[in-house]
Amino acid sequence: MLLVKLNAVSEIRRFNRFYTNVLGLLDQHILDSGYSLTEVRVLLEISKLNQCTANILVNKLKIDRSYMSRIIKHLEKNELITKIQSKEDNRINFVLITEKGTHTINILSKKSDEQMENLIEHLTEDELTKVLDAMKIIKNKFSETVNPINIRNFIKNDINNIILQHKTLYAKEYNLSPIFGDYVEKGVHEFVQNYDSEKECMLIPEMNGKAVGSIAISKFDNQTAHLRYFLLEPETRGRGLGHKLVDMALNFCRKKGYKHVFLETISCLKTARHIYASEGFKITQTHENTTWGKDILEERWDLDL
Secondary structure (H helix, E strand, O other): OHHHHHHHHHHHHHHHHHHHHHHHHHHHHHHOOOOOHHHHHHHHHHHHOOOEOHHHHHHHHOOOHHHHHHHHHHHHHOOOEEEEEOOOOOOOEEEEEOHHHHHHHHHHHHHHHHHHHHHHOOOOHHHHHHHHHHHHHHHHHHHHHHOOEEEEEOOOOHHHHHHHHHHHHHHHHHOOOHHHHHHHHHHHHHHHHOOOOOOOEEEEEEEOOEEOEEEEEEEOOOOEEEEEEEEEOHHHOOOOHHHHHHHHHHHHHHHOOOOEEEEEEEOOOHHHHHHHHHOOOEEEEEEEOOOOOOOOEEEEEEEEO
16 A cells, blocks of 8 residues: 555656646746736736735735735736725725736637647547546545535624625626525525524535535425525535535435425526436426526426435
């Protein structure tokens, strides 16, 4: 066993050197743009966040504060970002990407895509599938050690974050209207106000001290549970966490004596729907919901325990 581990360490280090060299070649065009790789990472992160601050960037990207300050000044000087003062707290300045910054990111992203396409163009479909599967395995297995995820019961401080996550992700990824966000906000507050710890639960996956999703079971009646507020932040996806959360929620239902579980979702949530189907849920009702957005089909899924 010791010999196997030593060989594994050697092979992993060899692969790491190889892959680092590949990434260095692929990212060389970014250096040609006049911006460092770190500056591009910061700019990309700013483009993804709605209310971004220097502190958020420091914590998320693990960059020294003084270095981050210099990066922000450089990007601001080149008119790629701008700052606006918070209306609630004049000590806080939000960092926003400008139109020029968005244009720069789009150009660099396009170049990166083109280089990656050149890297894989000689692979057959079967070979490409094997490469992607291997990458997924490496990511999942190493993430369990590097970024372990703890699943805990919710606390009061989670509530606003759950609401914000739903409003932000559903608007960004599925173009849902603010009406959906208002619906979630009202429902979450009602859930918390009427919370029955004996028959209900809300689980929060946490990574590096940050809440990265949620799932809840609320009591519909003595025999029926409602699975709600199932969401995962993008950086946690692909690790089997969604299946684990749903399993935990259903096990809670069985433990508490529920005989039936239902959930409501929308047809464009392909990954979540796949998880529901794998657990035995079946679609029992569908209807259009134009108040949430264009071409939104709402679905009810049911499962007998």
